Amino acid sequence: MPGGVMIRSLGLVVLAAAVAAPFNAQAAAPPPKSVAPAPSPSPAASVPSDVVATIDGEPFTARQLEDMAGARLFQLRTQQYQAQRQILDDEIARRLLEREAAARKLTAADLLKQEVESKVAPVTEAEQKAFYEQNKARMGTMSEADALKRIEAHLREQRVGERQAEFLSGLRAKADVRVMLEPPRVAVPVGDNPSRGPLDAPVTIVEFSDFQCPFCSRATATLKKLDESFPGKIRIVYRDFPLVQIHPNAARAAEAAACANDQGKFWAMHDVLFEHQDKLGEADLKQSAVALGLDAAAFDQCLESGRHSAQWQKDTAEGQRYGVSSTPAFFINGRLVVGAQPYESFARLVEEELARVGQGAPTKPATTSIR
Structure with a gap:
């Protein structure tokens, strides 16, 4: 890296949600100048420019291809943007660091030592042991002494990264x-x-989620914190995406939330389901309805009828069409974020969207249409 200083990547988001280890692990080219007469057009040259293939003379257009591959292309474009953005952000950080170091008559490395490493509090023995107790089951056959050493290094590195x-x-x-x-x-x-x-909030977050997904439960706290940090600026829309192959109670929980929504208590039920993911059986769902003060008879009839099953199936099908394959997945003014990312990542995206609107850009951005 230019300047010889290693800057920890400030990448904004990642496209795949992952289970962390205990301590982590064009512009067109100008046309050629020529005075020679143009050659006679070949059959291929006479095909309209938006046609990408013909089958026995029948055209297949770029628009048809875009419609069929929309979700995959959107995912790839998102990955490309994220890679470009991470490189861009890291380079901005490097240049700002070098400039600040020069102003202080220091090297960039010395500036980082002064402003980052020296200001990080040491990891206490109590913190190491607390982390160990919380993650003991994931330590395998590692001895406690070895685990504590790794924990100390992990927590120290984490703090340095946060301070940087x-x-x-x-x-x-x-x-x-x-x-x-x-x-x-x-x-x-x-x-x-x-x-x-x-309804007219400048930032709309559409969430595709699963009531039995632990990462989705973790994300609820992040979304609530966003509400508190940006009052009146965010609208959050919930859509179901139960992973029925691995979460047998998720679909029924989605139906229970829809039944609660019939009685104006969707968000109350939403919170209960995520707080008690070990209680998503039929009897548990009905008990939760009673605890929330819902009309028990109406709720039970609704749940038993299965009348809201079509809703989560529709949400799931549409989510897949937009490229959703795991949960949680979010579209922040149409920008895809996958996984229970840290609050800071979401906040930065929200701030970017608010700044974009504030700079005179339209509230409703230009978007890709996926059919």
Whole structure:
């Protein structure tokens, strides 16, 4: 890396949700100049420019290809954007760091030692043991002494990373940094799905989730924190994506939430289901309805009828069409985020969207339409 300083990657989001180890592990080219007469057009040259193939003379257009491959192409474009954005953000951070170091008459490495490493609190023995107790089952045959050493190194590295991100964020905030790289977006319909927040909020987050998914449960706290941090600025829309192959109770839980929605208690039931993922059996769902003060008879009849099963099936089919294959998945003003990412990643995206709108860009961004 230029400058000889290693900057921890500040990549915004990742496309795949992963279970962490205990301590982690074009512009067109100008036309050629020529005065020679143009050759006679070949059969291929006479085909309209939007035709990408012909089958016995029948054209197959680029639009047809786009419609058929829309979800896959959107995922690939998102991956490309994320790679470009990570490289861009890291380079911005490197340049700001070098500039700050020069202003202080220090090397970049010495500046990081001064502002990052020296300001990180040591990991206490109590913190090491607390982490060990919480993750003991995942330590395998590792001795406690070896585990504690690895835990100390992991927690130390984590703190250094957090402090470095904080310091670099401060440098960026003081500078006039403008990013023109546009992310791919897809228009995800909201319909009459449960939502909270102003209908005209500048940022809409469409969430595809599964009530039996532990990562989805973790993400609920992040979304609530976003609500608190950006009051009146966010609308959150919930859509079902139960992974029925691995979560046998998820679909029924989705139906229970829909039945609660019939009585105006979707979000209350939503919270209960995620807080008690070990209680998603039929009897548990009915008991939760009683605890929430719902009309028990109406709820039971609704759940037993299965009348809301078509809703989660529709949500799942549409989610797959937009490229969703795991949970949780979010579309923030059409920008795909997969997995229970840290709050900071979501907050940064929200801030970017608010800034984009504030700079005069349209509230409804240009999007890809996936059919």
